[in-house]
Amino acid sequence: MSKTPKPTGSPAAGREASAASSSFPSGAEGAGFKSGFACFVGRPNAGKSTLTNALVGKKIVITSSKPQTTRHAVRGIVHRPDAQLVLVDTPGLHKPRTLLGERLNDLVKTTWAEVDVIAVCLPASDKVGPGDRFLVSEAAKVAKTPKIALATKADLVEPERMIEHLAEIQALGESAGIQWAAIIPVSATSGFQVELVADELVKLLPEGFALYPDGDITDEPEETLVAELIREAALEGVRDELPHSIAVTIDEMGLREDRPKDKPLLDIYANIFLERDSQKGIVIGHKGARLREVGAAARRQIEALLGTPVYLDLHVKIAKNWQTDAKHLRKLGF
Known part of the structure; x- marks a missing residue:
């Protein structure tokens, strides 16, 4: 991953920082080149993160069958000869039950107000419900921003069901006062119409210069x-009530100093935080077996992402009721 300084903060701040910087190459920019931000929104587990990864071409956002997996806005960068498309994957909009949930919803709505295009993800495997209607009605309040609708998880339904779903999406937009710029069935898993989604998003971007250097796929810090x-890795296989209680912080991360340059080793010391002592045994497992599985699975993914062998040291700690405690939320990066 590039170490070139990158825009941080909101999409608007990123655009301003890029425009002011002379370090970013112009690449193939010229008349007609487009650049800008698009965000994927939807209910939890609507396929937003999987689609982000598919468009970027590399895994930059974690995915899970557990709802509300995404906890912050992650930017993924798609480089094209005619455009640079910056995708902002946001947490799922939901009815908050904790202070963390309220902050995640605030993050979603703030992002909506600052992007160039909003893409609403409505999974074809589910019928349109009250959560979708609430989501679309909220998106409609950002009146001047163009919107497309994505019928995600198209690989999970038969053509007859997809036809019904597309009609439901059209009616949903009409009832909220939204004129969809496009309605696209898509499957990030199979790759069905993923490139078409990119094409339609790019059509709605303004003309401009590249916002990030060639080759960058995200501006997220490696930590x-x-x-x-x-x-x-910790989310997989845990009980339904546990995923929301898991948070992870990095204490220390760096290349081991006594290693030769052709045999690097990245040392990572990390903490898995839980809310209650009773949850600790679930994550650690019998004689530490589950924690070793989590470490092995995470290490494989980290090595694939960074291209460096990794030594990973994990510790499980308790931050009592951290989702509702403002002090703990600050310490954990929320």
């Missing part, structure tokens, strides 16, 4: 990406 991959 954040590593922490998320550890959390993804």
